[in-house]
Amino acid sequence: MSRFYIGVDIGGTEVKTALVDENDKAVFAQNIPTESEKGYVHTINMIANQIKGLLDENNVSISMVNSIGIGIPGLTDGKSKIYKAPNISWVDIDISTEMDRHFPNTKVFIANDASVAALAEHHFGAIKGAKNAVMITLGTGVGGGVIINDKLYSGTNGIASEIGHLIVGENFYNCNCGNNGCLETYCSATAIIKYAQRLFVDSPCSKIIEMTDSKPENITAKLIFDAYKEKDLMAKIIVKRFVTYLSIGIINLMNVYDPEVFVIGGGVSKAYDLFIDELEKEVDERLTFKNAPRGKIVKAKLGNDAGAIGAAMLGLYI
Structure with a gap:
């Protein structure tokens, strides 16, 4: 049957x-x-x-x-x-x-x-065949999943994959969890928008101002990456910050789990081709063991x- x-x-x-x-x-x-x-x-x-x-x-x-x-x-x-x-x-x-x-x-x-x-x-997807892998989902928040020896790993109390709450810096606003500096407050779509809105008044010549009709509430993560494609300076600053903290998060995860593959999913991953080269570069610069191989970084395949x-x-x- x-x-x-x-x-x-x-x-x-x-x-x-x-x-x-x-x-x-x-x-x-x-x-x-x-x-x-x-x-x-x-x-x-x-x-x-x-x-x-x-x-x-x-x-x-x-x-x-x-x-x-x-x-x-x-x-x-x-x-x-x-x-x-x-x-x-x-x-x-x-x-x-x-x-x-x-x-x-x-x-x-x-x-x-x-x-x-x-x-x-x-x-079924991008990490099929990998014995050890870490997924990072970049959406409204930042989530994650950890595969160890072909099994889902959640830890003793189910919180081992709360990747979005890795503390990676000191930020200008607190995370919804109450802590300051969570990866989620740097690398989610929400975080990207918040930082863009913070820069808005000081960037009068940015394409982002034009594209939003001078209304910061109209900013979206997609719009920022669209402006980045056009080499807008404000968008470059925003994406650079996003990539920097994502690389710090990946290095922390690499040092703990040492996976074969990191897979990037979520809505922000639609811009993967725009930021992956810079992300690879920053990860390599931050490697703890520069003469050792590291897990590759790939884009998720299955979407919604x-x-x-x-x-x-x-x-x-x-």
């Missing part, structure tokens, strides 16, 4: 669900709104209904499903408990208990959303599908 795996990627605004078969073929359900403001029980009920509908559409019974994996935008214990998921306002929730009400005989696994994206890239596909793979990796 064929075996199937279900993956659920819970985002701040939408939920994506995939059904993956034993041949790694994935079928996706239509995205549904997270509606986290209505409470986690409401969201879990919607997800359960979506899973049931996806199974029915593909003539798969729940008895044929090996496991259900769920990617969470926050901190989990890697088993069943969500400590905190700030973007959806979930705190101290045992998600497996809720899922058991709908699927009592099916194993349920949970993990951080960036960690499951790393699993997807390891199983990585979360749901990786969540489905949790049953194989945990």
